[in-house]
Amino acid sequence: MTDDGHPDVEGTSVGQLIGDVTRDLSTLMRQELDLAKAELKADANKATEEVKAQAGKAGKGAGMLAGAGYGGNMVALFLSLALMGALWSAMPIGWAALIVAVVWGIVAAVLFVMGRKTLKTIDFTRLKQINPKPEQTVETLQQVPGALKPN
Template structure:
């Protein structure tokens, strides 16, 4: 019986590790999206802002041109943030399947059947 319990515990630990690896992969992808969005947003904002501002300066004051370009990038940044946050909310670091099987194991240990 001790051997069976040890085997069961090893299997539970392996299951927990697998679940945590899977969730960590999801978290890594979400973090990569945050990083990519941040760097891409920075580069695009820098060069597109300059180009747009120089284009707008031909028809309005420089300060207004800069303000308009800034507002556009603020909207883009907000959309990227919301998308990254929704991806991050999908991540669960709690190994649900392991918790469930441990509950079942505890139930069985209290009332073993032959």
């Protein structure tokens, strides 16, 4: 280095200087590409984690709604059996079936409310916050033309 901060190139051939610059630019581009890949991979991992978290909530809510649907089927079955039993004869079996149907109705209602509440919490807004653009790479690449200009 000389006193003014420039590299000492006296005695170095132009071909060697061009070779050094080409090698340095090649190294810089490889490093920038590696940085861009690392940034994109990190952002993709964040997006994957967020989708998995929201999908888990959706699955749980859907399972509860399926349980509510099954409970609804049971209500229909036991109400039908209860009505049939009560109309067929006034035997206690019809009233027992009615009690079972009411219990299934309560189970179905609870599962429905819980499932609906869970599905309402699904939120993909955090996915919008993930920037697919490799910011560091863009920033450092913008500095390359200035670094190539002589002062």
